[in-house]
Amino acid sequence: xDSLDAATLARIQFAFTVSFHxxxxxxxxxxxxxxxVLEGLWLTTKRAIYLELFEFWGKIFAVTFGMGVVSGIxxxxxxxxxxxxxxxxxxxxxxxxxxxxxxxxxxLEAGFIGIMLFGRKKVGPRLHFLATLLVAIGxxxxxxxxxxxxxxxxxxxxxxxxxGQYRPLDWWAVIFNPSFPYRLVHMVLAAYLTTAxxxxxxxxxxxxxxxxxxxxxxxxxxxxxxxxxxxxxxxxAGDLHGLNTLEYQPAKIAAMEGHFVPDDGxxxxxxxxxxxxxxxxxxxxxxxxYLGSLILTHxxxxxxxxxxxxxxxxxxxxxxxxxxxxLMVALGMLMLAIGxxxxxxxxxxxxxxxxxxxxxxxxxxxIGFPAILFGWYTTEHGRQPxxxxxxxxTADGISAVSTSAVLTTLIMFVVVYCLVFSxxxxxxxxxxxxxxxxxxxxxxxxxxxxxxxxxxxxxxATE
Numbered sequence: 001x002d003s004l005d006a007a008t009l010a011r012i013q014f015a016f017t018v019s020f021h022x023x024x025x026x027x028x029x030x031x032x033x034x035x036x037v038l039e040g041l042w043l044t045t046k047r048a049i050y051l052e053l054f055e056f057w058g059k060i061f062a063v064t065f066g067m068g069v070v071s072g073i074x075x076x077x078x079x080x081x082x083x084x085x086x087x088x089x090x091x092x093x094x095x096x097x098x099x100x101x102x103x104x105x106x107x108l109e110a111g112f113i114g115i116m117l118f119g120r121k122k123v124g125p126r127l128h129f130l131a132t133l134l135v136a137i138g139x140x141x142x143x144x145x146x147x148x149x150x151x152x153x154x155x156x157x158x159x160x161x162x163x164g165q166y167r168p169l170d171w172w173a174v175i176f177n178p179s180f181p182y183r184l185v186h187m188v189l190a191a192y193l194t195t196a197x198x199x200x201x202x203x204x205x206x207x208x209x210x211x212x213x214x215x216x217x218x219x220x221x222x223x224x225x226x227x228x229x230x231x232x233x234x235x236x237a238g239d240l241h242g243l244n245t246l247e248y249q250p251a252k253i254a255a256m257e258g259h260f261v262p263d264d265g266x267x268x269x270x271x272x273x274x275x276x277x278x279x280x281x282x283x284x285x286x287x288x289x290y291l292g293s294l295i296l297t298h299x300x301x302x303x304x305x306x307x308x309x310x311x312x313x314x315x316x317x318x319x320x321x322x323x324x325x326x327l328m329v330a331l332g333m334l335m336l337a338i339g340x341x342x343x344x345x346x347x348x349x350x351x352x353x354x355x356x357x358x359x360x361x362x363x364x365x366x367i368g369f370p371a372i373l374f375g376w377y378t379t380e381h382g383r384q385p386x387x388x389x390x391x392x393x394t395a396d397g398i399s400a401v402s403t404s405a406v407l408t409t410l411i412m413f414v415v416v417y418c419l420v421f422s423x424x425x426x427x428x429x430x431x432x433x434x435x436x437x438x439x440x441x442x443x444x445x446x447x448x449x450x451x452x453x454x455x456x457x458x459x460x461a462t463e
Contacts, residue, residue: 030195
């Protein structure tokens, strides 16, 4: 317990709260775009089934959006309470970037979400579709600014230090810093895949119960197209992101690969092992020769820096990065396998009635969420011991706060978050389990609740 000082506890607290928060915006990014597609299909085809699906997922979007807003507010306070020195030093750069996110993205989403959720009978269908599009665009703009700020912390450029503060010299260079394009594409695609597998699991669940359910067929079909097409693109984006990281954060790559000392020849890709930072080795290592060099340098004989080439006090913790990275990749490969299998079954005309595949899709529903967390953990923990890579060490950014104060608030966050957001997650799962078909069976047709959180009650009324 001696190692749990204020800085360590503050890191744990921020990691815990942001782990909850990141899941909701990721889901809303994908779900907002899915809602725009559904409403666009309804306007184009005039098929009521698309409007029904829009109404169904719109309720779930409302709940997710609300939980995302609530969980995100806490993070801004932590910058002041736990990380005041970091906030003071980087405020001239990060403050405007986060402010732009509020002024553009959040105001856009907040301004049109009411029309999207409750305004169908108040405005025309095309204007309502425009509101849905603007909400979807707002979620993407939000990702743009947040990832720009985070990427600058990873690859800081275009600044000068005046009186201990980082002042921007070129805003275009700050915003479009070297790692930003790769992180933005990688995160947005991850959000789309996360949403696709949730939608696919919902469709699979209802097909297992009612094989002829048309809305379930549409959900499964659209989600599997997304998995089959976007997962390979995500793998390519991840490869490019890795090459960029190797260029600007080579110590992170070395820790991820367990590359402690230079190899005499090509670097293998370690599939399994137990990294030991103290001994600077990977115990019980099992790898594929040449593959590490091929992936990271695109050459069978290529090499890249090892951890031994950096001061030991600047080493990230390879023990955790090694496995968080591999778990993220493993989940990505599983997504790819599901997507490819769906194409094969679609060609054979068996996509909707192959029960073992439907069960796989059902179990894979939440697969995107841990993949996002493992990817985020790899990115952020791999930056250690820096808050701003190569500039501000984590230990130098902490506020003058006591260990007991941080520990007390951490315990409170754990209790409240686990209670509130577990209830919220169960609530959404219940809504998904009801399915749009339950609304279709209601002689009143799809009903719009007066309040987003009354959606489950309105569905229960059909029983």
